[in-house]
Amino acid sequence: MATIVELPIETYAGPVEPDWCPGCGDFGVLKAVKMAAGKVGVAPEDLVVVSGIGCSSNLPGFIHAYGVHSLHGRAVAVASGIKLANTALTVVITGGDGDGYGIGIGHFIHAMRRNLDLTYVVMNNQIYGLTTGQASPTTMKEMRTKSTPRGNVELPINPIALALVSGATYVARGFSGEPTHMADLIAGGMRHKGFALIDVFSPCVTYNHLNTYPWFKKRVYKLEEEPDYNPTDVRSALEKSFEWGDRIPIGLFYQDEQPTYEDSEPAFRRGPLVRQPLPVDPTLFKSLVEELL
């Protein structure tokens, strides 16, 4: 493996300024994604950032890298296609909690059991931001939103636990208040061979007045700093995933080396699909037709 040359964050300076609300948690995530890319030293032309639709999903427009700003909920599927078409690319998915855990949850779970080599950063603000503040799948019970004026009655999704029981091989949680810590987690996910989830507390300063920076600052602590936490043990990871109250863990919950989907795909023996010649080998084709005689 070639030695990695780290790249400065400016390498990924986007064409335009983000149009997020001042103070939006997503600024921290954008910074962390750029830092992570720099740490793993991926050139902008070899990096593809794929998103769905939402405030958070505008991120690809603000970073210098290839990108697809796809449909609401479909980022994981589009990214899977890109990765399978060109395994030489580093593919990062960035989106929101509604995008990924609401409308997109099917792709999310199935991608994890496939263990495709993708890095998925979810800007989890526990609200639908772009549509001006309805409940999201991670909105806490009792919280009042435009769609739940009497308080939300649905149990929030637990993305960490879902990931752990669905076969994700790298499961972490970051916080926009800690961009460098987050950057390490994302870089770890990009280095990790297989599906990596980084769920990020990224406060929506405009529509979520419950889960604010102070709210999180008071609660979050780093798993790395827990004396005897072992991120290779799925059971203790599950244990931690249920912790939600005065103390909320961030950091790496779980990592495991498993064969990736790409490893098992014979077509890749010849290298990335995109580099294969298009015309079919005439003798091969002849044999295909002969089966029909």
Add this chain to the structure above:
Amino acid sequence: MATIVELPIETYAGPVEPDWCPGCGDFGVLKAVKMAAGKVGVAPEDLVVVSGIGCSSNLPGFIHAYGVHSLHGRAVAVASGIKLANTALTVVITGGDGDGYGIGIGHFIHAMRRNLDLTYVVMNNQIYGLTTGQASPTTMKEMRTKSTPRGNVELPINPIALALVSGATYVARGFSGEPTHMADLIAGGMRHKGFALIDVFSPCVTYNHLNTYPWFKKRVYKLEEEPDYNPTDVRSALEKSFEWGDRIPIGLFYQDEQPTYEDSEPAFRRGPLVRQPLPVDPTLFKSLVEELL
């Protein structure tokens, strides 16, 4: 609460014979669903059986009860609408693993966190039967199917674990080889207030030659017979949900009393929606218009 009068299984005799392959596991499930309905004593006109599309999803056509044979993957959503429209009905969902854990997994997970009072019986044959034998989300690794001639490479879904971390309040597993045991589990689910999942090993004798009756007979054991198994403890339930090898547990993994979605819905204070008069109260309407002045 009124005392329950049990009804004989003939009460639910369907209009036509099932067209399943001889020996199909779904025959056992059909019998168990009828027995369960009889145990809870629900009249055919108060029972609605909702399914998607698949061999298993043909079940509503074979039982004397109201039913919707809906779209592939949408049974849970259709059933939710029916239950919310008429809470006086007993609504049972019957479908397949592809239907529920593949294309329908989003509705499955979100229905559980809603804790709607529904009973969901999944005929899990670990294969796509009706479409003649492709891999399903629960197909075991390495198994060869029409769509995985070189062996399946994706980690199977663990429906029990998913249900446990998603807030289902009744989580069980049955086996077509044990219809009476299954009937008890289903009846339990129908009695249970809240979302009940009964995942059922229902062998496909035509397309799944790995997970056969003998294969299961050799492995399954009943949680009820485990000396100190406690179905109210979610952690030991999770423990058990990972058990998959020489021994595979069936029975009730977990049950918990939680407020249902229906409990939290103010509109139901006046009774089932379907019984409410349609015309709007003129004074109420006037006040609505006045807000706009």
Add this chain to the structure above:
Amino acid sequence: MREVTIGIAGAAGDGLDKTGDALAKTAARLGLFVYAYNSYQSVIRGGHIWLRVRLGQEKVTSHGDRLHALIALNQDSIERHAPEVEPGGVVLFNSDKLRSNAPLRENVQVAPLPIGELTRSFGRIQPVMQNTVALGALLFLLDLDFEVTASVLADTFAHKGKDVIEQNLALARAGYDYARGRLAPLGCQWSFTRKRRPFVTGNEAFALGAVAAGCKFYSAYPMTPASSILHWMAAHAERCGIVVKQCEDELAVVNMAIGAGFAGVRAMCATSGGGFALMTEAIGQAGMIEAPVVIVEVQRGGPSTGIPTKTEQGDLNQVLGASQGDFPRIIIAPVDTRDCFESAVEAFNLAEKYQLPVILISDLLLSEHPETLEPDSLRAAVPIERGELVSEWNGENGPYKRFAFTSSGVSPRALPGTPNTVHVAASDEHDEEGILISDVFTNTAVRRKIAEKRMKKLALALRDLPAPRLEGPADAEVTLIGWGSTHGVIQEALQQLTASGIRANQLHFKYLLPFHSREASALLERAKRTICIEGNASGQFARHLRAETGYSVHDRILKYDGEPFEPRQIAEQVRAILNGQPRSLDVTPAEAREIAYHYIRTHLSEDLRPGQIEKTNGSGEAIWRIEIVHRDSGQKQGELRVGVETGATYAWQPLR
């Protein structure tokens, strides 16, 4: 002056919608007619918002095409809109922050408001409150009754308590008094009837129509511009006894609504184009299982995610082609806000009478713009027709057959919970009783007859629906054809044409499927010259019209830039067409300037703006050469070249 249009321009988050609302409600309570349109962007803070509020002594049916008063909340807004203000009009702005640097038309009053000075006594105020000062000034300029505004503000801030109300009143008063001393009123001649009319958006009208029709189940997934129905429903669910369910996606939304409809409850859901695409499969299911359901499709700029906060009529093909196979569906395009209420009521009745999905197709303009309605247009007493609903069944008339083959095609419908009518509704093909004929019982004869039974219902439904009719002189030299939300603006264009001596009439369509082919053909054959006016790029309705009648319109006026039509734009294009000069697709100088602005915003600095523009010929295509100058000094900084045909932006050349 008995009609006036006020524009308020600023950025998202400036709270100008509140100001506009106070202004509109004031006028409404005075008995004036109001129509407002807010042109905003898909961004939560910043960007550009352009709100127009049109007041009239008589009914106004669009935001019009004139501008009399401008409240500009930032410099950009002054540049963009001050030049549009008509002679005799006024431009208001905070002179502490902004200055009037844009070319104005003759005798336009410049009204710099020294906000700091005027509000000093209040201590630190939030920026939003400067709007209130401007509002106060405007009240004076427009001869509106301050006391009424006071009452409006009192109601608006009621939940915020006495102090807030007091402060806002004082601020408005300050603006009012300041204006009285120094500015000249625009000379409005109102006669205030003080007849109170509700100020309503199309989405509110849909929701109120649903409530009146007895809708008890509403499911939705947020999507602009349909979300405000969800917000209204959620806020009023408890009082109205409606279950409002936000779902995980639109697949769940529509399938839940269909389930509720099957169970016997009147159910509705709403979305925009992208969400509707996800609903299509289930709409076919509703057609197949003959379940009533009402689906509102609020169009926005497409394709795909497109321009989510802009209006368009681009989803007609989609609703016509929704889901595979042939099944009956009814498609209704309400023609104005009042009609949104009527159509909702109608939709629920049709859905139950004919046991099928009914699609209400609206658009951002119609669904989101508020206007004053006659009080009686929103009423509790509406007809409720549930069609052939089986209340009880005793074997006498034989066994119950859910899909009984009748000559009308409508089969008596029984609901779960009813004894003796137990049945399964299957998306697989089935026989009269609901038994599947997709598998062992496959039967070509039964299949043919049930397919015909379902489709028959459309012919019957058509008889229920009023046929299209001509508005205006029968012998007009030109007939303006439209559908849905454009009825009002076409009306106004028609008046302008008539005023300028062109005899024109209007043929507007509300019922799109089933279609009154015979009646429409009869009218069209008699038309001398037809122009179809619609808000999309391909002329989807003109195509539909031809598909249904074989009639080809002579010309089309299409708009697909995201902004709604304005009467004058239509009138001018009609004249051009009649003079044999249909609009070219070349970039106009104004558009070239817009494109230059875009380049400046995305690549250069905020203190530049486009200057001189001239046409030159370049390599490949003709070129607009645009000077880029400094905002204040007007000094040339460089040149931008934009293709006249393609609109391409060619290399930017800075001056050395």
Add this chain to the structure above:
Amino acid sequence: MREVTIGIAGAAGDGLDKTGDALAKTAARLGLFVYAYNSYQSVIRGGHIWLRVRLGQEKVTSHGDRLHALIALNQDSIERHAPEVEPGGVVLFNSDKLRSNAPLRENVQVAPLPIGELTRSFGRIQPVMQNTVALGALLFLLDLDFEVTASVLADTFAHKGKDVIEQNLALARAGYDYARGRLAPLGCQWSFTRKRRPFVTGNEAFALGAVAAGCKFYSAYPMTPASSILHWMAAHAERCGIVVKQCEDELAVVNMAIGAGFAGVRAMCATSGGGFALMTEAIGQAGMIEAPVVIVEVQRGGPSTGIPTKTEQGDLNQVLGASQGDFPRIIIAPVDTRDCFESAVEAFNLAEKYQLPVILISDLLLSEHPETLEPDSLRAAVPIERGELVSEWNGENGPYKRFAFTSSGVSPRALPGTPNTVHVAASDEHDEEGILISDVFTNTAVRRKIAEKRMKKLALALRDLPAPRLEGPADAEVTLIGWGSTHGVIQEALQQLTASGIRANQLHFKYLLPFHSREASALLERAKRTICIEGNASGQFARHLRAETGYSVHDRILKYDGEPFEPRQIAEQVRAILNGQPRSLDVTPAEAREIAYHYIRTHLSEDLRPGQIEKTNGSGEAIWRIEIVHRDSGQKQGELRVGVETGATYAWQPLR
């Protein structure tokens, strides 16, 4: 006789497809032409399967409308099909289990095969093997070369080993010898060229076309009748170096394919109507981000889940209306199996040249029926055109703009991994560079020009596509119009009409969008009388034709009972129309009998069947009164009444 049709009827699981395949391959290897169609049901075991294999000295383009030989595997099959066997034909069945109880036409040979006796020497054999005995007998009756069948069986059972092959050969031989002794050959006059032709289904042709075109990514979710593409692809993926991905649903399928297309790999996916409905939103996305993708929509009987194993052309409206807004898409309907290969290759080239989604619309008949093709119609050397693909970019020609406004509308396309061409492809509206104009940079001018840029590509693409042309005499008195899979069967109908002295020609459409409106109109204006023939209930293509040209066909022949057209059905209806007696929708006696069968199967016992039928008038509508008799004795057991107009089944009256 130089053409013969064999029917094999039984239940799912009887393995009759294998028998039919051996027969077909035998004929094919002898140099005969073969066309087979298997009418099956959505059930894994049981039910009724009806396989027809048509052999001809000359090319055969449909399963035809005649039956010369029947192999019946159960009593039901004898009843249903024996009466259809033509004079001179033969009925084969296992006389141990079945008997010939159905009315036969004159001189139809009854061939009872004593399977038990003939196979005693083999010990216990699986039921399937009796088919092989019947096959052997058939070989003799049809004067086919036993040795060739032997080689086919050897290949077929190669993987099962020598013994199985031996046994099958012996069984076939036994049947052959038995027949030689006792039965009279049908008198076929073959001249065996022994030119080997591949025996191919439309789905195999699509897959082979994709492979030849360089497709490297195939995603799918199983759905009849598209699944066999997935099965073929999965089985050949490794050898062909293709990634075949079965996904969790069709949303993932199409979005993955679009992602792969964006990344520069030729990608395809396939589904049927219901799955396509779920794909529609993403198809609009592909149009918006200008990503190439090929989507195969294999139509089946709709609406909704419908009749999954039956054929129909009912999804045209859906593909035309897929997704919101206006965006460019190309829709191609291959006209026969050979054309499936050609169209697949074409689709990939068009998708990349114009950077848009291309939809191939097929149907169950075309995709699943096998027929012999000329060997050279499946070839490795096909044109591969990738359009404007940027291999490298150095700043010289300015900064790269992914969506550069060009006069063709096509912008040079760069792939991820390429330096200096970094860009984002957004489903939100964007400018030349891909910067969003849906939010702070909203710009009406840029929006108008990019919308036009995208749509322009269609006009250009149209020039690439061959225009429709008339087949047959230009001065025909009637023109038969069709689209897609019906080309061959309409051809045959046309020959029948010509033979009976009616001058007819054919106008068949393959390219549905963009549409050759000018060329089509020119042809249609010259047509004396037009009849549009299609497999759906509402005449979707006739509607499309009118939408594109304004031309209304004079008559329509529609079929929507799930079975494909047969030449004679078309020819007869054309004659009826020309004689001014268009088909009524009343239930025919044959259909009444079918409906009676349905009632018997769902409510009575298997040993009853319909007897006498007579028309009477009943309450409300005219009635078919059908005697229900005992299968063997023919004794009347009761009466069934079926509505002539509605097809309703009225009360069943058993005899007391």
